[in-house]
Amino acid sequence: MRTQVAVIGAGPAGLLLSFLLHEAGIDCVVLEARDREYVRQRVRAGVCEQPTVELLTSLGLGERLAAEGMPHEGLSLRFDRADHRIALTELTGKAITVYGQQEIVKDLIDAHEARGYPISFEISDVQLSDVDTDRPRVAYRDSGGNAQVIECDAVAGCDGFHGVSRPSISDNLTVFEREYPFAWLGVLARTPPSHHELIYTHHERGFALHSMRTPEITRLYLQVDPHDNLANWSDDRIWAELTARLEVEGDFALREGPILDKGITPMRSFVAEPLRHGRLFLAGDAAHIVPPTGAKGMNLAIADVRVLARALEALLRGDESLAAAYSDTCLRRVWRAEHFSWFMTTMLHTDPHADGFARQLQLSQLRYTTSSRAAATSLAENYVGLPFA
Template sequence: MRTQVAIIGAGPSGLLLGALLHKAGIDHVIIERQSPDYVLSRIRAGVLEQVTMDLLDAAGVGARMHREGLPHDGFDLCFDGRRHRIDLHALTGRKVMVYGQTEVTRDLMDARTAAGLGTVYNASDVQLHDFNGTQPRVTFTAKGEAHEVHADFIVGCDGFHGVARASVPTDAMQTFEKVYPFGWLGVLADVPPVHEELIYASDERGFALCSMRSKSRVRYYVQCSLEDKVEQWSDDAFWDELKRRLPAEDAARMVTGPSIEKSIAPLRSFVAEPMRFGRLFLAGDAAHIVPPTGAKGLNLAASDVGLLSHALTDYYRGNAVGIDTYSERALSRIWKAERFSWWFTSLMHRFPDTGAFGRRMQSAELDYLVKSEAAMTAMAENYVGLPLNV
């Protein structure tokens, strides 16, 4: 098979890149090692920045997001038993959209099917070859048969554990990583949200987040030990712990119910540099991971894809500047988002070595933050997302 761009991974970043390349008339193929049902079963982020919304609109898949998503003008910070609103729209003129990653993926899959574009699912033994030369190839097995794809470029959108980054020689890449000493226990439940906007809570017992996927489905989290197991947490134990980390009025108003899904996610900050290796590009979780505090993961992946789709479109029109500067421009935005996610995580969570002094510093910073328009503006600018600057 011959194509212009071979995309490894059919998650939201790979599918979005495919949709944008299709709009630009660029031939491509998407290769995914899992099944469509598995891809859709991943429970992930639900807050979209304006940049991500704009890219989904450009790809022609934004209609259901605008129809069913929940635009949010702000969110609440909770500490010392009180909630303080960060008015995103008043501070920046922008909003965010609450719309689950699963729904984004579904919309992209449906649009791909409607356009008659195929995706190779359940591909095994995926290998990348010769991407440092001029004739890169991808080999894989699907339905018991061996396949080979020749492409101008390969894009790795296959996540942190994917084959794309693993194919790069270790001496060609530098990695930066911070592993946090706690996780998030998350519960998905079909109950009305406790509040119309997100609540980020910092409590003596640990962090908590009240988020939602719709007006009747919530995604709530509590900070937990990395040694905890999901089986140790009954639904009742989760709801009791969450209520203890919220103001009394919110705890009293909260509607509880059986969990649809329950999982524990570790927190990590990770960046791989550079993001281009000859004719191989990395995008999304293949190149970077952020803690979920502030919901930057999916949005960073979308911004990578936005930069890369513009760069590839320019390349096929005779201008190679975009692909030559992709890594530098993407990493500039990535490191700013990494900084924000690290700062927000450090501010809101209890660390094993926080101690009494550290806790007072967190309280003082939170108190300063909600009383300073300059500090709130800086936070709001980062939360709604920095410009893409394509």
Template sequence: MNTKIAIIGAGPAGLMLSHLLAQKGIDSVILERRSQKDIEETVRAGVLEQGTIELMRSVGLEERMNQIGYKHEGINIQFNQERHRIDFPSLTNQEVMVYPQHEVIKDLLNARQKEGASIYFEVEEVELFDIESKTPSVEFTQYGERYSIHCDYIAGCDGFHGPSRKAIPSEQLKEYEHTYDHGWLGILAETAPASEELVYTHHPNGFALLSTRTPTLQRFYLQVDRTDHIDNWSDERIWEELRTRVDLGNGPELQEGRITSKNIVAMKSYVCETMHYGSLFLAGDAAHIVPPTGAKGMNLAMSDVQVLAQGLIEYYQDNREELLNSYEAIALRRVWKAQRFSAFMTKLLHPEQGASPYELRLQESELDYLVSSKAAQQSLAENYTGLPIEWEKGKKDTILS
């Protein structure tokens, strides 16, 4: 089969890229290793930055987001059993939306399938060929049949473990990685919301996060050792530790409920600066991973594909390659700023293993400065709600049309 863009991965990056291109008449084929049911039902976090909210609206995908998403005009920072609210609109005139990733995927899939997009689910043995040339191809197997796609470009939106980045010669990869000592134990619990807005808690026992999914299903996190095993955490122990870390000391606050899922995720930071090699472009988790503390993962994927889509549109409509060839540089400016903010939030809120009393007091002082300084709060709010894309140094905008 033939297409202009072969997109590997039907996550938010791949689906949004296909949607943006289709609006300008540029065809694509999407390959996804999982089933449609799997990607629609895997519950994942989703805090949408202002720019991602505007992107969803600009491409006509705001209806369900407006109906079931939760606008948040701030977050809460808690330490020493005191809770301090960071008000976004007064600091930046922006807000965020709590709208889970799987709901974004449902919106995008519905839009793409209504338009008859070519999406192949449950594919295996995906291989990329001739990516150094102007005539690349992708081969894959689906239900025992082998297929080949001939295309102009390949977009690797297939996550950290996908085949796209692995197709780049190792000597051409420029990579940076940092692994944290701690991980996050995450649970989904059938209970009422613990707070109207997210609560980020620093406690001597470790970090905790109170998030929300629906009026009856909540997402909570606990900092644990990255080598810990979920079998060591009974439901009773989880609830006890959550109460210890997040209760304010003035009576019961956290309502227990049935835990429907729980797992431990190691935390890491990763950047592959080789986001463009030959006819291959990487976007989203295929090129970068951030710890979830800053809520940047899906938002970075969305900003990546905005830039990539605009570059491809200019190439096909005007035969101009300048923006396409600048994709890597433009994307990396935002990637590294998001890495900085995610690392800052992680260091700010997570007590390090073996930290000395001095280091712990220093961390508390940093938190105290944050909640007492408007300038510090403004910096946090600006980064949390999302920095604009820098199309050129000094030229910032959310969406380039």
């Protein structure tokens, strides 16, 4: 099989890259290990930065986002049993929109299918070769178990942290990483949100986050030990702990409802440099992971492929300059997001190994951030999304 670009992974990065390339007249195919329905339904991030919303809208992919997304002009930092609002729009003129990552994936799959852009689901045994040449190859087995080989001009590794793309060039990468001594227990509950905006809570019992996916579905998180087990967390215990951590002086009541899904996610920061080796280009979680506190993961992936689409379009015309600059261009944004995510994580979570001095520093940072317009503006402009390069 011959195509110009082989895209590995049908998450938001791979699907958006494929869409951008096809719209530019470049042949490509998306290869995905999971089946179509799993990809459409898997629950991931839910906060879209304003640059992400503007990009999807400009591409004609924002109809459902505009109709069903929930714009937020602020968020709350909750500590000392009080609520402190960061007025995102007042401070920056921008906002964020709550719209589930799986909804963006659905929109992209539907756009591919409507235009006849190919996606191959349920593939296996993927192997990359000849990425140091101008004719890299991708071997795999299709959904029927048949061996296939694609010869192409470039490969885009958009297959996530556990995919095959990054390990295939691991000897050529420098890795920076940090693991945190806590994890998130995330739950999806069928109940209207208890607050009209996101709530980030610093509490002596641990961090908590109140978010939402729709007007009827709430997304909530609790800081837990990374070695904890879901069996230890009954629904009653989850609601009791959320109530304790989100409680403030004043009129606030946490709405409870049936828990539809729950899972424990470890937290790490990770960057593999460079994002390019030969004709293999890494994007999104294949190249970098951020702790979810800053709501940057999906938005970084979208920023990567926006740059990558232009670089590949130029490369296939014979201009190497944008491809050569791809890694450095993306890494400037990646490291800014890594810092902001680390800042939010360390300011809000309770470190079990921290002493009293460190905990007083956290409170000092929170009090300064919510009382200084300059500090609040810095948080706000990072949260709503810095302009694309």
